[in-house]
Amino acid sequence: MDGVARYRGRNLELTVAVDPILKAEFEFENSEVTIVSTRDLPEVELGGVKVGPLEEGKEYKVMFWIAKELVKAGLAQIREEGLLDSMKLYKIHWTERVQPTKQVSPLPQHFYPMLRWYLNNLKSEMAKNPEKVSEYEKVKKLSQDILSCRLRKVVVLASSTGVPARVIQNLTEEEKWLYQELHRIIEEWRNRILSLEVRE
Secondary structure, three states, X not given: OHHHHHHHHXXXXXXXXXXXXXXXXXXXXXXXXXXXXXXXXXXXXXXXEEEOOEOOXXXXXXXXXXXXXHHHOOOEEEOXXXXXXXXXXXXXXXXXXXXXXXXXXXXXXXXXXXXXXXHHHXXXXXXXXXXXXXXXXXXXXXXXXXXXXXXXHHHHHHOOOOOOHHHHHOOOHHHHHHHHHHXXXXXXXXXXXXXXXXXX
């Protein structure tokens, strides 16, 4: 369980403040999920956080990074109702494909960190179960398509003027950061193109 100590022990304050992807990952790792204990466990300390005692078969809410360590140790299973699966991805993919470019639907909270976890989890399972290869490839393709759709929308919005606030609110934090950066660059470019003095 030393991986937890390394993650928790890093001084992420400055990096997280300027990197929206790391910030989203950090918030996801520290969000609550439901686990089911697979065996009794006395109170233990993980990365400076007290966990337990846990009773076999009962449900508990813990931070996601703790849940991962308990699963890795064979002490719990994660209730995945609030996480991503292939059916949820298919629905998101369908919505993104049929929507107009300037229309943005909200994604589930912590979508991109959850997606990375889901892909990494499937990739790990492939080593134990070759039947997971097909599922992994399908999910990876869906993920890439969703990302491409969202990226196109962000680029279109960033190059547009008078975008309603409600549309921007439907972007994830990572997408909002990208939108703001692109919008700033495009506006600077527009201003320079139109205001540059021409020498006679």
